[in-house]
Structure formats: structure tokens, C-alpha cells
Amino acid sequence: xxxxxxxxxxxxxxxxxxxxGIMAVGLIFNIIFGTQxxxxxxxxxxxxxxxxGAIQQETVEQVVQDVxxxxxxxxxxxxVKSADGSAAANNVSISFSGTNSISVDDQQAIAKALTAxxxxxxxxxxxxxxxxxxxxxxxxLKCIAAVALAFILLILYIAxxxxxxxxxxxxxxxxxxxxxxxxxxxxxxxxxxxPINDNFIAVVLTILxxxxxxxxxxxxxxxxxxxxxxxxTPYSALVNTSINQTFTRSLYTxxxxxxxxxxxxIVGQIYGLTSVTTxxxxxxxxxxxxxxxxxxxxxxxxxxxxxxxxxxxxxxxK
Amino acid sequence: MxxxxxxxxxxxxxxxxxxxxTATFGVKGQNGDNTTTYIKGAGDIRWGxxxxxxxxxxxxxETKTKATKEQIDSAxxxxxxxxxSSHITDYELxxxxxxxxxxxxxxxxxxxxxxxxxxxxxELSATxxxxxxxxxxxTTTTTGSDGQPVYKTPKGTTAANIILQGNDIKxxxxxxxxxxxxxxxxxxxxxxLNDSGTQKFADATQKLQGQIISIWMDDVMISSPRVDxxxxxxxxSITGNFTAAEASSLANKINAGALPFKLxxxxxxxxxxTLGASSLHAMTLAGIIAFVLISLFMLFVFRLPGFVAVIxxxxxxALSFAAVSGYFPFVNSFTMTLPGIAGIILxxxxxxxxxxITASRIKEELWAGKTLDGAIQRGDDNSFWAxxxxxxxxxxxxxxxxxxxxxTNILSMIFGPxxxxxxxxxxxxxxxxxxxxxxxxxTATRLMTKSLSGFKFARNKWLFGGAKA
Numbered sequence: 001x002x003x004x005x006x007x008x009x010x011x012x013x014x015x016x017x018x019x020x021g022i023m024a025v026g027l028i029f030n031i032i033f034g035t036q037x038x039x040x041x042x043x044x045x046x047x048x049x050x051x052x053g054a055i056q057q058e059t060v061e062q063v064v065q066d067v068x069x070x071x072x073x074x075x076x077x078x079x080v081k082s083a084d085g086s087a088a089a090n091n092v093s094i095s096f097s098g099t100n101s102i103s104v105d106d107q108q109a110i111a112k113a114l115t116a117x118x119x120x121x122x123x124x125x126x127x128x129x130x131x132x133x134x135x136x137x138x139x140x141l142k143c144i145a146a147v148a149l150a151f152i153l154l155i156l157y158i159a160x161x162x163x164x165x166x167x168x169x170x171x172x173x174x175x176x177x178x179x180x181x182x183x184x185x186x187x188x189x190x191x192x193x194x195p196i197n198d199n200f201i202a203v204v205l206t207i208l209x210x211x212x213x214x215x216x217x218x219x220x221x222x223x224x225x226x227x228x229x230x231x232x233t234p235y236s237a238l239v240n241t242s243i244n245q246t247f248t249r250s251l252y253t254x255x256x257x258x259x260x261x262x263x264x265x266i267v268g269q270i271y272g273l274t275s276v277t278t279x280x281x282x283x284x285x286x287x288x289x290x291x292x293x294x295x296x297x298x299x300x301x302x303x304x305x306x307x308x309x310x311x312x313x314x315x316x317x318k
Numbered sequence: 319m320x321x322x323x324x325x326x327x328x329x330x331x332x333x334x335x336x337x338x339x340t341a342t343f344g345v346k347g348q349n350g351d352n353t354t355t356y357i358k359g360a361g362d363i364r365w366g367x368x369x370x371x372x373x374x375x376x377x378x379x380e381t382k383t384k385a386t387k388e389q390i391d392s393a394x395x396x397x398x399x400x401x402x403s404s405h406i407t408d409y410e411l412x413x414x415x416x417x418x419x420x421x422x423x424x425x426x427x428x429x430x431x432x433x434x435x436x437x438x439x440x441e442l443s444a445t446x447x448x449x450x451x452x453x454x455x456x457t458t459t460t461t462g463s464d465g466q467p468v469y470k471t472p473k474g475t476t477a478a479n480i481i482l483q484g485n486d487i488k489x490x491x492x493x494x495x496x497x498x499x500x501x502x503x504x505x506x507x508x509x510x511l512n513d514s515g516t517q518k519f520a521d522a523t524q525k526l527q528g529q530i531i532s533i534w535m536d537d538v539m540i541s542s543p544r545v546d547x548x549x550x551x552x553x554x555s556i557t558g559n560f561t562a563a564e565a566s567s568l569a570n571k572i573n574a575g576a577l578p579f580k581l582x583x584x585x586x587x588x589x590x591x592t593l594g595a596s597s598l599h600a601m602t603l604a605g606i607i608a609f610v611l612i613s614l615f616m617l618f619v620f621r622l623p624g625f626v627a628v629i630x631x632x633x634x635x636a637l638s639f640a641a642v643s644g645y646f647p648f649v650n651s652f653t654m655t656l657p658g659i660a661g662i663i664l665x666x667x668x669x670x671x672x673x674x675i676t677a678s679r680i681k682e683e684l685w686a687g688k689t690l691d692g693a694i695q696r697g698d699d700n701s702f703w704a705x706x707x708x709x710x711x712x713x714x715x716x717x718x719x720x721x722x723x724x725x726t727n728i729l730s731m732i733f734g735p736x737x738x739x740x741x742x743x744x745x746x747x748x749x750x751x752x753x754x755x756x757x758x759x760x761t762a763t764r765l766m767t768k769s770l771s772g773f774k775f776a777r778n779k780w781l782f783g784g785a786k787a
Contacts, residue, residue: 050590104583108436125435129587135376138417146722153714161707202657202719202741206748209715210668213708217675220704249678253671256615260608260667264660267604273597275368276656283664 004244009236012300019180019297026187033190038197041140043099043133047107049114050089051121057092059117064094067113068106071097077272091126101130143201147182150205151175154212158219165223166306173301174215177293181211184289188282199279203286210257211290214250215298221246222302235303235310243299254291258284326769330762331629338636341645358643358651364408365425366655368740369598371591372425373435377443378418381579385418392574393581394420396446399535399571402468404441410653419584426591435588443581446574447536450482452522454532454542469539472532481522481531486515490572492565493555505565507556509572516552523549533572540571601659608663609635612670620677622781626766627673633762634669634754638662641750658743665751668712672759676701676767681783690779694771698764705760709752716752719745 039046061074077091094110096102107128114123158174159167182204189200221242229238261283268276344359367374379385379393394413397420401409409424422442426435457471471477488510495504511519522531523545532542543556560568612631616624642658644651680697688696724742770776 050592101585104436104439104586111436125588125590126593127587127589128435130585131587132376132584135419135585142722146718150715150718153718154711157707157711157714198723198741199657201722202744205715205719206664209712212711213668213671216707216711217704220707224700245682249674252619252674252678253668256612256670256674257664257667259611259615260663261660263608263611264601264604264663267600267607271596271600273600273656276597276601276660279657279660 004247006240006244006247008240008243008296009300009303012296012304015292015296015300019293023183023187026183026190029187030190033193035190036193036195037140038195039099039129039131039136040197041136041143043101043131043136045096045100045102045128045130046093047110047128048091048093048126049111049123050091050126051118051123052089053118053121055092055118055121060092060094060114063113063117064110067109068096068102070100070102073097099133099136101132103130143198147201147204147208150208151178154178154208158212158216161216162219162223165219165226166302166309169302169305169309170219173298173305174212174219176301177215177298178208178211180293180297181207181286181289185282185286188285192281194278194282197278199275200282203279203282206283207286207290210287211293214253214290214294217246217249218243218294218299235306239299239303243295247295250291250295254287258287261287322765322768322772324769324772327766330766330769334629334633334636334758334762337640338632341636341640341643344643344645358645360639360643362651363639363643364651364653365594365598366653366658366740366743367423367425367589367594368655369594370425371589371594372423373438373588374421374423374586375439375442375583376585377420377422377581378584379579380582385579387415388570388573389579390415390418390420392570395567395570396535396574396581397422397442399538399540400442402538404438420581435586439583439586443583446484447534448484448487448572448574449480449534450486450519450522451477451532451534452479452481452526452529454530454539456539470537472534472539481518482511482515486512486518487572488512488515488552490569492560492562492569494562504557505560505562506558507560507565507569507572509554509556511552513552516550519552519554520548520550523547523554533568535571535574541568597656598659601656601663605659605663605666609666612666616670616673620673620681620783622770622776623673623677623680623763623767623783626763626770627670627677627759629766630673630758630763631666631670633758634751635662635666637754637757638665638747638750641754642747652746653743654747655740655743657740658747661744661747662751665748665755669751669755669759671708672701672705672755673763675705676763677783684779684782684784690771690777690782690784693779693782693784694767698767702760709755712752713749716745716749720749721745 055076057074057076061072064072064074073095075093075095077093107130111123111125115121155171155175159171161167162170185200185204185207186196188194189196194200222239225238225242225245226233229241261280265277265280265284268274268280340357340359342360344362345357346353346359366372377393377397379389385393390413394411398411401407401411401422401424406424409422411423412421413419414421451472453474454469455472455474455477456469457473458469460468460470490507490509493506493508495506496502497504526545527548528545530542530544533540541556541558543558556568609631613628616627618624620627639662640646641649642652642654676697679701680693683693683696684690720742723740723745771782
């Protein structure tokens with residue numbers, strides 16, 4: 001049976017460098033592209049129509065602007081495939097600037113005006129969304145509160161379950177690993193220019209659970225090995241052995257979960273289901289970083305902390 | 319090691335197969351033209367609006383002052399009457415008293431030819447027209463969501479003679495009354511009219527003594543009481559063997575016609591049915607492919623425990639379907655959305671973890687030199703707490719997801735029920751998946767593995783990951 005002998009603790013500088021490097025790239029993208037919040041958090045309106053034939057983007061913009069008295073930006077997507085075999089149609093997506101919602105009357109007026117302009121296009125509403133900014137903001141607050149709550153509960157759980165091997169240290173290092181994962185998911189959204197929407201919150205929460213799951217496996221092994229190897233074994237050796245022993249399992253599980261989500265992503269990509277792909281891609285990234293952070297970040301950080309505590313103790317004793 | 323009898327494997331596997339089959343296809347009985355559904359299958363799953371297409375809208379009263387709870391309830395009942403009258407029985411309706419909001423969500427009917435969500439929303443939020451009319455003639459009857467008949471469209475004298483209108487009514491309240499003779503408690507609706515209505519009503523009750531005055535909301539008859547006496551002071555009560563709920567519902571509807579404010583639509587979102595159907599198809603495909611990939615992987619890498627894992631995963635997925643479709647009588651059927659399906663797929667990917675941990679542990683013990691039985695026992699025991707802790711964290715996350723993205727709960731005390739429901743479905747399927755994992759990935763797997771190891775052909779360390787003998 002394959003046993004690994006990777007020096008996780010010794011290589012920690014490399015791992016930290018990789019993480020910081022990726023985050024720096026993400027930060028640069030963030031500065032360039034800015035954070036784009038979806039209308040469900042900011043308020044605003046988007047309407048997507050399907051049509052046949054040809055239409056002009058500028059004409060559509062003009063028509064809608066005249067009716068709605070607001071600036072709009074129009075995007076055209078041609079030949080959107082349908083998974084159930086029906087004919088491919090063209091989609092036009094109208095985004096209204098500003099954060100105010102539009103009224104139902106306005107939406108009807110827009111549909112009428114467009115049909116008058118292009119009577120043969122057969123405009124049909126595919127999806128539409130109009131959100132009031134106050135509601136959007138309160139929803140955003142609720143989501144942030146949820147993520148904060150999740151952090152607190154999960155850290156409490158770890159601190160209690162792993163008291164024997166230094167609950168606070170274990171908990172804190174797990175938080176750092178989780179924050180690392182959240183940042184990676186966030187940067188995925190930024191780099192691929194997905195607007196931050198409820199999918200982001202769902203992915204963040206899921207990856208919190210998943211990454212912690214991974215970290216727990218390692219801590220569990222550390223706890224067991226502490227019993228087996230005795231209290232004299234240095235933390236670096238203890239953690240290295242534990243991580244190496246659980247490494248196959250970490251890889252397998254990450255692999256299976258990744259495969260499951262990757263299938264969803266690929267199928268969604270083929271059929272142009274943006275709601276699915278914006279959910280699946282960050283999840284894929286999250287699974288990878290979740291595994292990586294548990295193995296390469298949380299473990300070595302934990303050793304550093306415990307060594308630091310031990311050094312403080314010996315210094316105080318002197 | 320506790321010996322597990324050999325037939326146990328077959329029993330467990332058979333139970334899982336039955337569960338999988340019935341959860342997917344349901345159990346239906348054919349009786350001539352009628353199909354009675356004994357147990358619901360995956361085909362009976364109620365799909366959310368992102369799959370079925372549909373409308374979600376938030377209504378708020380257009381008023382500067384805060385509306386009272388009764389006013390919001392009345393407004394809600396207008397919407398309910400209209401939904402029923404449009405044959406929309408499968409709707410979700412939430413009220414948020416703190417923020418004066420009413421949130422309605424309903425799927426688009428499958429056979430509806432035109433997708434005109436804007437009209438639907440406008441119909442729902444239009445100002446209610448409450449009328450009291452002479453007689454009780456109606457044109458059509460349909461069945462409401464609670465099985466009660468719904469009478470629509472007044473005709474004849476009922477259409478012609480309107481006695482009272484919404485602004486003639488001051489208030490309606492549900493009251494409890496004590497029957498003097500029998501001592502039983504009953505419920506009635508006590509009505510108070512404005513000055514404008516008192517005289518009109520006195521005349522009408524005089525003229526129509528012993529006859530029916532029907533009460534209409536828009537085009538739907540909501541009550542048809544008989545006139546017992548002449549009402550000249552503008553105060554009367556409507557009796558009719560009402561339960562508390564019925565009396566309160568009728569009072570709400572009457573009050574709704576007298577609301578001092580209009581409802582405006584602050585939020586709305588619509589999804590067309592065609593977009594949804596395509597998404598469902600894609601996700602189902604993805605789910606099947608993912609399941610097959612994971613199964614192949616487990617079989618190839620872990621051999622016999624991998625085989626057990628595939629059966630356990632099947633059981634876990636079946637349980638997910640069952641929990642959503644209303645298979646179990648004690649679990650309500652649930653609206654399933656695209657993230658919900660993603661949740662099932664994800665919980666399969668994460669659930670297989672339990673089997674991977676256990677099988678890896680068994681493999682480790684075999685390589686450390688333990689006997690087959692010893693390795694299985696130690697593998698099971700040592701892996702349990704790791705699986706337990708890992709699953710608990712996912713349960714915590716799933717509960718939070720359900721709390722943030724679902725209807726009224728503790729978090730709602732701070733921020734109000736949200737307008738997004740699709741992620742709620744994700745939290746639910748994740749939660750069910752993990753519970754299923756405990757049942758199948760842990761308990762059933764251990765039973766099946768131990769039972770299988772009793773067979774002669776299985777007494778081979780290689781099958782469990784050990785070295786070739």
C-alpha cells in the first residue's frame with residue numbers, strides 16, 4: 001500500500017507562498033474589475049427575451065430607454081441550445097442601470113414597444129427579475145449574518161471536539177484555512193466576472209462545511225496518533241505523519257466530490273445554463289482549495305502555533 | 319467481532335433496491351380510468367419555479383404608515399382568493415408583518431399556452447372589489463385547493479342587484495359565541511357597516527327577509543348567508559356553522575374589500591417554462607453521469623467495500639428522492655429546485671466519503687497485518703468518529719442554509735423571510751443527503767460488509783484492499 005512521506009511542515013513556506021500568490025492575483029483582478037453585486041443584493045432589474053430572426057442591439061436599447069426612461073445595457077446571445085431538444089433561439093438580455101426596480105406596467109410597456117418595433121421577432125419572456133433596493137440590502141445583510149453564524153458554530157464545534165489536542169489552536173487554524181477558502185471562492189467570482197449572488201453564499205457555506213470536514217479528518221488522525229505516539233513526539237512529526245496517513249483519503253474524497261460537481265458544470269456549460277455554471281465553477285474551485293487548505297495550510301499553521309506556545313512556556317519557565 | 323449473519327447482506331440490499339425502485343417510480347394502482355397513487359415517486363416531485371417556470375412577487379401596501387397585522391392578513395386573503403380563482407393551487411404565500419410584505423410564489427401551469435406573468439401579477443395585486451348582492455346565483459363552479467366548491471360569476475338578479483360595496487363596510491370580525499341551549503362554542507362573523515351602508519342594508523334586509531344575500535370578492539362568491547332579520551343599525555352577524563378558521567378567513571376577506579391602501583409590487587421575478595425544462599433535463603443527466611463515475615471509481619479502487627458503497631449510495635439517493643416527493647406520510651412534500659438537485663449530487667459526492675474513510679481504514683489495518691475480521695472491525699470502529707464529525711459540520715451548514723434562504727424562522731426575526739427560495743431546497747437536500755449517509759453510508763454499509771465477509775468467496779484479503787494472497 002502506498003504510503004506517503006511528504007514533508008508537509010517543512011514545505012510550509014512554499015504552500016503559503018502559493019496561496020498568497022494566488023490571492024494577490026485575485027486582488028489585482030478585483031481592483032481592475034471591481035466587485036459586482038447581483039441585483040438581488042443591490043436592487044435593479046433585468047429582463048431576458050427570446051426571439052427569432054435578427055434584431056439590432058442599438059435599436060433595442062433606444063426603444064427600451066424611451067419607454068422606461070432609464071439607461072439600459074443590452075446583450076445579445078445567439079443560438080442558445082435547449083437541453084430538451086427544442087429549437088435553439090436567440091436571447092436578448094436587457095439590464096437597467098441604477099438600483100431601482102421597474103414596475104410591472106413598465107415591463108408590459110417594454111414588451112409592447114419591442115413587439116411593435118420588431119413584429120416578426122416573436123419576443124417571449126425567458127426570465128425577468130426586478131428587485132427593490134431596500135429588500136436587496138436586507139437580504140445581503142441576512143446572507144452575511146448567515147456566513148458569520150456558520151463560522152462561529154463550526155469553530156465552536158471543532159474547539160469542543162478537539163480539546164485534547166489544543167482546541168483553541170485547532171479551531172483558530174481551521175478558521176484561517178476556511179477564510180482562505182472563502183477568499184479563493186470570492187476571487188473565482190471576481191476573475192470570471194460572475195456577479196455575487198445567492199449562489200455565492202450557497203457555495204461559500206457549502207465549502208465551509210466541506211473544507212472543515214477535510215480538516216477534521218486530519219485533526220482526528222492527529223488526535224489518534226497523539227495517543228499512539230505519546231506526548232513526547234514533536235508536533236511537526238506528529239502532524240506530518242497524520243497528514244501523510246490520511247492523504248489518500250483526502251485525495252479520493254476531493255476527487256469524487258470534484259468529479260460530481262465538474263459533471264454538473266460541464267453539462268451546464270454545454271446547455272448554456274448560467275445559473276448552474278455560476279454555481280458549479282466556484283464550487284469546483286472551493287473543493288480543490290478546501291482540500292489544499294486542510295492539508296497544506298491548517299496542519300503546518302497548527303504546528304507553528306503549538307511550537308510557539310511550547311517555546312513561550314519554556315521561556316517563562318527559565 | 320460480532321458475527322453478522324450471511325443473509326443480512328441480501329436483506330439490506332433488497333430493502334435498498336425496493337426503496338430505490340419505489341422512490342423513483344412510486345407505487346400506483348390502476349382502477350379502470352383512475353390511477354390511485356399509494357406511494358409517490360420521483361415523477362410526483364413538485365418542481366420549483368426555476369424548473370417549472372413561474373412567478374415570484376412581493377407585494378407591499380402603498381401607504382406611509384405601518385399596516386396592522388389584520389390589514390396584512392386581509393391583503394393576503396385577497397391574493398389567496400384570486401390564486402384559487404385562477405386555478406393556481408400550488409402556491410406559496412408568506413407574510414412578513416414586520417416589514418409589511420406579502421411574498422407569493424407560484425409555478426406556471428404545465429398546460430398554459432401563453433406565458434404572461436405580468437398580467438398574472440397585476441391581477442393578483444389589483445384593488446379588491448367586494449360586493450354584497452341579492453340572491454346567490456352563479457355561473458360556474460370549480461373546486462378549490464381545499465376540495466371545497468368555488469362559485470364564480472354572478473348572474474341574473476344577483477349580477478344586477480348590488481346591495482353593498484367595499485367602502486360601505488366598516489369592519490368584520492370573527493367572534494366566538496356560546497350556544498345558549500347546547501352550551502357549545504361556535505364562531506360567527508360580526509359585521510359593522512358605515513353610515514353609507516346602513517340604510518341600504520336596512521332596505522335590502524327588509525325586502526329580502528328569508529332569502530339569500532351573497533357576498534362576492536371580485537368574481538368569486540365567498541359566502542351566501544340567509545337573511546334572518548331586518549338589520550337597521552348597521553350591525554349584524556353572519557352565522558353558518560363556521561369553524562374558527564372559516565370565520566376568521568371570511569372576516570379577512572370582507573375586510574380586504576375595505577382596505578385603505580393599494581398593493582404595489584416591489585419585487586418580482588419570472589422564469590419561463592422552457593428555460594426551466596431544459597435545466598431539469600441537464601441536471602438529471604449530470605446526476606446520472608456523476609453517480610456512474612463515482613460508482614466505477616469505488617468499484618475499481620476499493621473492490622468489495624466499493625461494491626457495498628455503490629449500494630449504500632443508491633439507498634442514500636433514493637432516500638433523498640423520497641424525502642422530497644412526499645413518499646413518507648410524515649414528511650411533507652417539498653418544492654425541488656435546480657440547486658436542490660445540485661444538493662443531491664453534491665451529497666452523493668460527499669457521502670461517498672464515509673465509505674472511502676471506512677474502506678481506507680480497513681485497507682490500512684490489513685496492511686498492518688490484522689486478520690480480515692479484525693481489520694473490518696477496527697476499520698469500522700476507528701473511522702466512525704471521523705465520519706460523524708465531518709457529517710455534523712455539513713449538517714450545521716445545511717441548517718444555516720435552510721434558515722437563511724427559507725421562510726419564517728429565527729433568523730427571520732432579524733431580517734424577515736427572504737425572497738429567494740431556491741437555495742432553501744439546496745440546504746434541505748444536503749441535510750437529507752447527510753442523514754441518508756448516516757443510515758446507509760454508515761449503518762447499512764457496516765452491516766453489509768460484515769455480512770458479506772462471512773461468505774467463503776469473500777474471505778480474501780485482496781477483495782478488501784489487502785495484498786494479493
